Amino acid sequence: MSNPEELLELAQAWATQRGRTFAPELVDTAIRLRDSYDGLEAHRWPARTVEHLMLVRWPSHGPHGVPDVAALVASLDTFWRFLRSTGRMAGGSAEPAALAQEARKAGKRMAAACTDDRNFGSNKILLGFGEEIGITLDDATSIEEVQERFGRITDAWNALPADERRRRSPGLDAREAEGGAEGDGDGSEWTVGLSDPATSAPHVRASEFVATLRALVDWVGAGREVTSTGALRPVIARAAVDALGLGDWDRSWRSAMDCLPLHRLWLAAVGTELVELRATKAVAHPEAWPTTDREWVAFGLVAVHELYDLAIYEGVEYPLTELLFEIDGHQGAPKKRAAVADWWWQSHGNPLAGPEHDAVMRPISDDTLAGCLEFFGDLGLWTERAGYLIGTDFGWDCAVYLAATHSPDGQEFEG
Incomplete structure (x- = not known):
């Protein structure tokens, strides 16, 4: 698939003709916002993601002010038609006409959403404050200069009285507005909260895992034969692997559970009740798919929960919780895989770490991390661009969930 810059050039030529x-x-801004914060590629446009872009993502993280909404809607319509007519639209995307209708409907409310400071994200609030005090990042010529200027903005922000910070950030919770993690002064501690479902759910909905899971549920349909253990019969499982494009069936496999790509999907399908196991067959329940943002986040967490025990069996679960906190997109700069491997080697949560074992254990540590990234990489927990890992809002939710429900050794807490 062409990169965003090439897509824009091709779309411009197509539109001109x-x-x-x-x-x-305008389209470039939309693409960058979706890529950076929602993990959605330029050619992937599932239903409801346009409304989210125009009423949530653009107001919270886009440029200050109101864009030319009519031009944005018309330009996106052109872009979608270009993608569809040239065969570049990703699977799972809605039809251009449906996307355009969604955009026109959202466009009626976009101006109000973009001027309501309760919708602004923390970075947008800080950058707007920076402009007020005469500090902008627009003409910075290096990463170092951007960091230096942003540091001056945050220092000035933190110097404001707490009441003023809260007044300027009505849409943020008190802890985020105050820029710290202190309690409220009475000895109580703040608790780590989950992301806004409106910003977390799109990562689940648009994930490669969900797209393949949809195909599996459709394939199961009215019924497929299963064994007494609830697994697809081997001959049926082989047909599923072929139908879903999960690779080649290994002749050494004696059970559907031996095929990891299929077993992952099957565990999630059964665990989320999209597939019901009966005495001799499995039956799909497509009506069980989530509909609201909150339901989608809960669905994603259940899927991760179902896969976690399998990850323990595969020996790749150890890094996940700490990894998700480390690469959280709201904390610091994105990290390349090599830097993440270095971090994991030094982490207290890594049972393999230790300088005395460096020559022997470091490669095993690196392999464990790589296995974790591979095993959980299609669930919408992070995005990867140019080799940099960036955690998503759903990744943060998953980190909070795992920290609350699993002990450091990967076993679930009781009680």
Whole structure:
């Protein structure tokens, strides 16, 4: 698939030939926002993600002010038609006409959403404050200069009285607005909260795992034969592997559970009640798919829970919780895989770490981390761009969930 810059150039040429409206700067902003914060590629447009872009993501993290909504809607419509007509639209995307209808509907409320400071994210609030005090990042010429200027903005922000910070950030919770993690002064401690479902759910909905799970549920349909253990019969499992494009069936496999890609999907399908196991067959329940953002987040957490025990069996679960906190997209700069491997080697949560074992254990530590990234990499927990790992809002939710429900050795807490 072409990169975003190439897509925009091709879309511009396509639009010019057909006399269609296309504002590349608006579409570019939309693409970057979805990629950076929602993990959605430029050619992937599932249903409801347009409304989320226009009413949640753009107001919270996009440029200050109200964009030309009519031009944005028309330009996105052109972009979707370009993707579909040239065969570049990703599987699982809605039809351009449906996306355009969604955009027109959301467009009626976009101006209000973009001017309501209760919708602003923390970075947008800070950058707006920086402009007020004469510090902008627009003309910075290096990463170091950006960091230096942003540091001056945050220092000035933190110097404001707490009441003023709260007044300027009505949409943030008190802890985030005050820029710290202190209690409220009466000895109580703050608790780590989950993300807004509106920003977390899109990562689950648009994940590669969910797309493949949809295909599995559709394939199961009215019924497929299973064994007494609830696994697909081997001959049926082999057909599933072929139908879903999960690779080649290994002749050494004697059970559907031996095929890891299929077993992952099957555990999640049964655990989320999308597939019901009966005496001799499995039956799909597509009506069990989530509908609301909160339901989607809960669905994603159940799926991770179902896969976690399998990850323990595969020996790749250890890094996950600490990894998700380490690469959280709201904490510090993105990290390359090599830097994450170095961090994991030095982590107290790594049972393999220790300088005395460096030559022998370091490669095993690196392999464990790589296995974790591979095993959980399609669930929407992080995005990876140019080799950099960036945790998503759903990844944060999952980290909080695992920290609360599992002990450091990977076993669930009791009680």
